[in-house]
Amino acid sequence: MQLVGAAAITLLTVVNCLGLKEGAGVQNAFTVLKIGAVLLLCTAGFLVPAGVAIDWTAPLPSGNLAAAIGIAMVGVFGAYDGWYQATFTAGEIRDPSRNLPRGIAAGALAIMVLYAIINVVYLRALPLADLAASPRIGESAAVALLGPRGGQLMALAVLLALFGSLSAGILSAARIYLPMAEDGLFHTATGVALFRLRRDRPDASRPYRVSGYPWVPGLFVLTSLLFVVNALVTSPVDSLIGVGIVALGLPAYLWWRRAANQS
Numbered sequence: 001m002q003l004v005g006a007a008a009i010t011l012l013t014v015v016n017c018l019g020l021k022e023g024a025g026v027q028n029a030f031t032v033l034k035i036g037a038v039l040l041l042c043t044a045g046f047l048v049p050a051g052v053a054i055d056w057t058a059p060l061p062s063g064n065l066a067a068a069i070g071i072a073m074v075g076v077f078g079a080y081d082g083w084y085q086a087t088f089t090a091g092e093i094r095d096p097s098r099n100l101p102r103g104i105a106a107g108a109l110a111i112m113v114l115y116a117i118i119n120v121v122y123l124r125a126l127p128l129a130d131l132a133a134s135p136r137i138g139e140s141a142a143v144a145l146l147g148p149r150g151g152q153l154m155a156l157a158v159l160l161a162l163f164g165s166l167s168a169g170i171l172s173a174a175r176i177y178l179p180m181a182e183d184g185l186f187h188t189a190t191g192v193a194l195f196r197l198r199r200d201r202p203d204a205s206r207p208y209r210v211s212g213y214p215w216v217p218g219l220f221v222l223t224s225l226l227f228v229v230n231a232l233v234t235s236p237v238d239s240l241i242g243v244g245i246v247a248l249g250l251p252a253y254l255w256w257r258r259a260a261n262q263s
Contacts, residue, residue: 045121097207
């Protein structure tokens with residue numbers, strides 16, 4: 001499996017090195033394929049009889065729900081991760097001040113609708129306890145509703161989604177590192193930076209407006225901090241591993257800053 005992943009990354013890197021048109025073409029193709037596969041599964045899932053009746057009023061489990069919801073939301077935000085990647089290519093978007101916000105909003109809304117629909121299909125397939133215990137929820141739900149062929153189709157949809165995610169990451173994420181390197185930057189806190197830029201550069205041109213400033217970005221920063229603290233408390237080992245990976249880049253960052261100051 002690792003060899004397959006390495007081959008996929010290598011292939012997509014070569015395609016994106018050929019040019020933006022080629023990379024975007026592959027990304028668009030896989031976006032259509034994976035969304036089509038999800039819609040096909042959702043349609044089939046609603047056409048067959050439900051495996052269980054959805055209990056919309058089931059009681060909540062006992063225990064500290066706040067901490068449990070907090071750690072679960074890390075996974076939820078991970079599922080939505082990528083909505084901001086269009087900003088990495090803002091310099092190559094036609095009329096970005098108009099098209100970028102619309103693209104981000106439309107993409108996020110489309111993903112919300114797809115996730116909501118497919119989660120209803122999951123709830124029609126298996127009891128909640130079985131879904132929670134399954135390591136591959138989509139495949140388990142598809143098998144329960146559609147049989148082995150449904151599981152195979154879900155596995156194909158997952159592979160398409162993974163390949164599409166790799167393609168999106170290679171297409172967009174690589175574009176942010178060049179300007180960061182040119183500016184001598186390595187870590188960023190974009191939410192907090194908004195407040196400092198407003199203070200230090202009050203007369204700067206701002207084609208992108210922040211509705212609800214300062215409350216909306218302030219809420220974003222506070223929520224992000226709460227998720228970080230909650231993850232450190234509830235999953236300290238995994239969290240510290242992540243912090244360690246980030247810390248590995250600090251020597252390079254300090255060296256770059258020192259070289260920039262000396263020049």
